[in-house]
Amino acid sequence: MNNMERCMDSNRPPPLDRGTLHRVLVADDDASTRQFLSGALVSLGFEVTLAVDGADALRLARTQRFDALLLDCRMPHGGALEILRDLHDSIDAASAGVPxxxxxxxxxPLLRGDLDAAGFVGAIEKPCRLAALGHALDAVLGVDRRVVVLDDAEGLVATGDAHTMAALRTLLQAELHDLRSELHALAHDPASLVERMHRLRSACGFCGAARLGAQAKAMQGHVVEARQAAPAVVERFRRELEATIEALARP
Structure with a gap:
C-alpha cells in the first residue's frame, strides 16, 4: 500500500449519497479565482464554502464536515500540502480523510509527485475548464444519484426494440465481468484506461446503463487531466460497476 492509499484509508468517511447536496471547501487567496470556482461549482450542483488563506481553510476544515476540499498550493498562512498534513495529524478534525x-x-512533475505522496486525489491546474472540474469531483464523489442504474426507456430509444436491448445487455454483462478482473491492471495504465472507458461509454449508451456510463465519463475525464487514476477514483468506479452487474443479473 502506497502513501496515497494509506492516507485515503486513514479516517475514511462513510460512502456519500450523491442524492444530497455535496459541500465543497474552496481555499484560494485570489478573489477572482474564488469567484470563478464558486460559481462553477454552484452551477454543477455543489454547495460551496470559501476560504481566503491557509489559516481560514484549516479552521473551517477542522470544525465543519465537507465532502471535498479544493486547496490552492500557495497561500498565506499555509498552502495545500501544509493544510492536508495538519488535517491528517488531527484525529478530531471534522474533514479529516475527505477527498x-x-x-x-x-x-x-515534482509538485505532482509531492501531492500524490501527501494523499491528494487530484491536482487541478488553473485556469481550469468547467467540465474538468466536474469530472474531477464526480470521479471521486460519484455521479448524481438521480441518474438511474438501468434506464429501460433510454435503452429502447438506442436499440429500437426490447429483444435487441436484452441481447445487448447480455453482451454488456459479460463485458463488465471481464472489466472487473481487468480494472486493477488498467488503473496502472492511464492510456489504456482512458480508451477502455471510451469504449464502455458507448456500450452503456446502447444498453441504457446510465449511471455506469456517467461514471466512466467522469473517470475518463479525471485520468486525462490527472494523467493517473487515484485509488479513490478507481474505488468509486468499482462501486458503480458492481451495482450495474447486479442490476443486469436481475430477471
Whole structure:
C-alpha cells in the first residue's frame, strides 16, 4: 500500500449519497479565482464554502464536515500540502480523510509527485475548464444519484426494440465481468484506461446503463487531466460497476 492509499484509508468517511447536496471547501487567496470556482461549482450542483488563506481553510476544515476540499498550493498562512498534513495529524478534525484536490497555476512533475505522496486525489491546474472540474469531483464523489442504474426507456430509444436491448445487455454483462478482473491492471495504465472507458461509454449508451456510463465519463475525464487514476477514483468506479452487474443479473 502506497502513501496515497494509506492516507485515503486513514479516517475514511462513510460512502456519500450523491442524492444530497455535496459541500465543497474552496481555499484560494485570489478573489477572482474564488469567484470563478464558486460559481462553477454552484452551477454543477455543489454547495460551496470559501476560504481566503491557509489559516481560514484549516479552521473551517477542522470544525465543519465537507465532502471535498479544493486547496490552492500557495497561500498565506499555509498552502495545500501544509493544510492536508495538519488535517491528517488531527484525529478530531471534522474533514479529516475527505477527498482533497490541490489547485495551482503550474503543476510540475515534482509538485505532482509531492501531492500524490501527501494523499491528494487530484491536482487541478488553473485556469481550469468547467467540465474538468466536474469530472474531477464526480470521479471521486460519484455521479448524481438521480441518474438511474438501468434506464429501460433510454435503452429502447438506442436499440429500437426490447429483444435487441436484452441481447445487448447480455453482451454488456459479460463485458463488465471481464472489466472487473481487468480494472486493477488498467488503473496502472492511464492510456489504456482512458480508451477502455471510451469504449464502455458507448456500450452503456446502447444498453441504457446510465449511471455506469456517467461514471466512466467522469473517470475518463479525471485520468486525462490527472494523467493517473487515484485509488479513490478507481474505488468509486468499482462501486458503480458492481451495482450495474447486479442490476443486469436481475430477471
Amino acid at each position: 482533497a484536490f490541490a489547485t495551482s497555476a503550474e503543476i510540475t
